[in-house]
Amino acid sequence: MSDCRLSNGKINGSEGGKTPFLIGVAGGTASGKSTVCKRIMEKLGQAEIDNRQRQVVCISQDSFYRELTPSEIAKAEKGQFNFDHPDAFNEKLIKDALMDILAGKIVQIPIYDYKNHALKKDEILTIYPADVVLFEGILVFYFPEVRKLFHMKLFVDTDSDTRLARRVPRDIKERGRDLDQVLNQYMNFVKPAFEEFCFPTKKFADVIIPRGADNHVAIDLIVQHIRELLTNKPRTSEERTLPPAKLHPQPHQSPSKKVAINSEGVFKRPH
Ligand SMILES: Nc1ncnc2c1ncn2[C@@H]1O[C@H](COP(=O)(O)OP(=O)(O)O)[C@@H](O)[C@H]1O
Numbered sequence: 001m002s003d004c005r006l007s008n009g010k011i012n013g014s015e016g017g018k019t020p021f022l023i024g025v026a027g028g029t030a031s032g033k034s035t036v037c038k039r040i041m042e043k044l045g046q047a048e049i050d051n052r053q054r055q056v057v058c059i060s061q062d063s064f065y066r067e068l069t070p071s072e073i074a075k076a077e078k079g080q081f082n083f084d085h086p087d088a089f090n091e092k093l094i095k096d097a098l099m100d101i102l103a104g105k106i107v108q109i110p111i112y113d114y115k116n117h118a119l120k121k122d123e124i125l126t127i128y129p130a131d132v133v134l135f136e137g138i139l140v141f142y143f144p145e146v147r148k149l150f151h152m153k154l155f156v157d158t159d160s161d162t163r164l165a166r167r168v169p170r171d172i173k174e175r176g177r178d179l180d181q182v183l184n185q186y187m188n189f190v191k192p193a194f195e196e197f198c199f200p201t202k203k204f205a206d207v208i209i210p211r212g213a214d215n216h217v218a219i220d221l222i223v224q225h226i227r228e229l230l231t232n233k234p235r236t237s238e239e240r241t242l243p244p245a246k247l248h249p250q251p252h253q254s255p256s257k258k259v260a261i262n263s264e265g266v267f268k269r270p271h
């Protein structure tokens with residue numbers, strides 16, 4: 001077993017196993033990225049399965065926020081740190097982890113603690129080789145080196161009023177914030193960074209999902225596609241060692257082939 005150590009001190013081990021189909025799921029804050037991934041897992045009967053047996057797994061980009069300095073933590077506690085800027089993430093660690101996943105290694109992913117603006121000290125998620133890996137986050141298509149690793153790119157496109165209306169109660173209930181903090185952070189950092197860094201990555205998406213998890217037709221079509229992948233997954237050791245581009249050829253990147261799916265199931269070109 002060849003092991004490599006991540007800079008967070010965790011060990012990634014090779015199992016020489018599957019090369020998964022890697023799906024990136026981007027979108028603004030509270031657009032429903034995690035909920036879309038959860039629905040996909042549920043529809044595929046993967047949600048209740050033991051982590052080790054799962055064919056489809058989901059990872060959050062938030063696990064790759066970089067460690068803050070004491071002065072940055074002080075800023076974060078006052079709502080004055082920009083968590084929506086690409087510099088807030090550890091790009092190298094994201095790339096290394098995804099490359100290990102594509103190489104069929106067992107990968108250990110930290111879990112992020114939004115209340116303390118840091119990775120959880122005693123919780124770690126072990127990702128065993130799977131057939132399909134979903135990687136979701138606000139800026140998963142921002143870094144070119146990371147973007148090119150995805151076999152399929154989804155953008156969850158929910159309007160900004162709805163996103164703010166969902167973010168406020170979520171951050172108060174689940175992320176230890178008060179109303180003023182959420183609104184100040186949103187106006188000073190989240191909204192401008194969405195416009196500058198996240199929204200422009202929509203153009204890289206292969207499929208745009210308007211209204212997120214409410215778009216049952218889009219989710220069903222994606223689930224159907226994943227089911228086909230799981231049915232036709234590579235079985236021989238020779239197939240397993242093929243590079244991902246050969247096992248799962250990249251979809252044609254021409255903008256004219258990009259589609260959005262509306263609630264009637266009609267494929268539309270994005271604006
Ligand atoms: N279609 C929906 N209808 C109602 N609430 C939703 C819907 N999708 C997501 N939410 C809620 O909005 C909040 C943000 O959703 P989430 O999936 O975590 O977004 P993201 O992962 O993009 O930040 C959560 O509290 C979630 O339960």
Ligand SMILES: Nc1ccn([C@@H]2O[C@H](COP(=O)(O)O)[C@@H](O)[C@H]2O)c(=O)n1
Nearest residue numbers: 028029030062083084114117137138190
């Ligand atoms: N310590 C932190 C870290 C991140 N955030 C916010 O989380 C958002 C990304 O997560 P989503 O589930 O909403 O996609 C991002 O917009 C950051 O502002 C935070 O508030 N505190």
